[in-house]
Amino acid sequence: MSQAISPELREWLVAQLAAGHSVPALRASMRAAGWHDAAADVALAQLEAGFPNVEVALPSVQAKMPGPDLDGAPLYIDAGDRRVQVLQTMRHPRVVVFGNLLSTEECEGLIAAARVRLARSLTVETRTGGEVLNVDRTSDGMFFERGENEIVARVEQRIAALLRWPLEFGEGLQILRYAPGAQYRPHYDYFDPNEPGTPTILKRGGQRVATLVMYLQEPEGGGATTFPDVGLEVAPARGCGVFFSYDRPDPVTRTLHGGAPVLAGEKWVATKWLREREFK
Ligand SMILES: O=C(O)CCC(=O)C(=O)O
Numbered sequence: 001m002s003q004a005i006s007p008e009l010r011e012w013l014v015a016q017l018a019a020g021h022s023v024p025a026l027r028a029s030m031r032a033a034g035w036h037d038a039a040a041d042v043a044l045a046q047l048e049a050g051f052p053n054v055e056v057a058l059p060s061v062q063a064k065m066p067g068p069d070l071d072g073a074p075l076y077i078d079a080g081d082r083r084v085q086v087l088q089t090m091r092h093p094r095v096v097v098f099g100n101l102l103s104t105e106e107c108e109g110l111i112a113a114a115r116v117r118l119a120r121s122l123t124v125e126t127r128t129g130g131e132v133l134n135v136d137r138t139s140d141g142m143f144f145e146r147g148e149n150e151i152v153a154r155v156e157q158r159i160a161a162l163l164r165w166p167l168e169f170g171e172g173l174q175i176l177r178y179a180p181g182a183q184y185r186p187h188y189d190y191f192d193p194n195e196p197g198t199p200t201i202l203k204r205g206g207q208r209v210a211t212l213v214m215y216l217q218e219p220e221g222g223g224a225t226t227f228p229d230v231g232l233e234v235a236p237a238r239g240c241g242v243f244f245s246y247d248r249p250d251p252v253t254r255t256l257h258g259g260a261p262v263l264a265g266e267k268w269v270a271t272k273w274l275r276e277r278e279f280k
């Protein structure tokens with residue numbers, strides 16, 4: 001996406017600044033007029049630097065994004081085979097907390113199938129596009145293939161209906177187990193555009209644009225999913241889930257998040273990552 005600053009807009013901005021309006025106030029007006037944060041920043045920076053009417057390249061912004069239909073502020077959403085509860089929503093970052101997302105039987109079934117396959121968790125090593133042990137994540141984990149068993153297939157169909165995103169755009173479900181003391185330090189789920197391994201990763205399905213973390217087993221203490229930029233902590237209650245989306249691979253999305261240390265008991269989660277395109 002690219003947005004140019006027109007002579008008219010430039011004139012208007014100059015006049016506003018001359019009239020004593022601050023740059024943050026101008027940015028707010030531009031946002032209200034439909035400019036994205038980053039675009040407004042670039043336009044204002046251009047203005048400050050004295051480059052009128054220059055086309056600038058911005059990080060790509062997804063036009064269509066996954067997410068539930070929140071029109072009419074529903075308390076429940078029909079996700080095909082289940083009536084999912086909407087417990088909490090936030091606009092920036094876009095976060096939605098769901099209740100009644102998974103049944104106890106589904107949580108237990110996923111844990112039982114994953115338990116036998118757990119290995120020390122790997123995170124994608126963006127430098128090489130391969131996988132390595134990552135000290136930032138002290139949980140154990142594994143991936144299911146998409147549609148690998150009956151419960152996985154059922155849950156994936158539900159997620160596609162709930163988040164209005166094709167099932168084929170989703171990665172396989174990831175299962176993580178956190179023992180006491182284990183945590184996942186704050187991170188972004190998108191792939192860092194500045195890492196040399198990222199182009200290779202993006203060949204398969206493009207960027208990640210959203211995450212759904214589902215709680216399969218609650219610990220006795222700790223283990224919240226935290227969003228440090230906005231001071232939000234989501235309690236890891238069994239059967240509930242937290243969804244968040246990011247329309248560009250950039251910290252302006254405020255989607256920095258992590259799994260707080262588990263203080264007692266074991267925390268199990270299932271994570272579904274959604275890509276821009278089909279993930280073959
Ligand atoms: O365990 C959590 O609460 C967060 C998990 C997470 O961030 C992830 O799987 O990417």
Ligand SMILES: [Fe+2]
Pocket residue numbers: 187188189211257
């Ligand atoms: Fe994450």
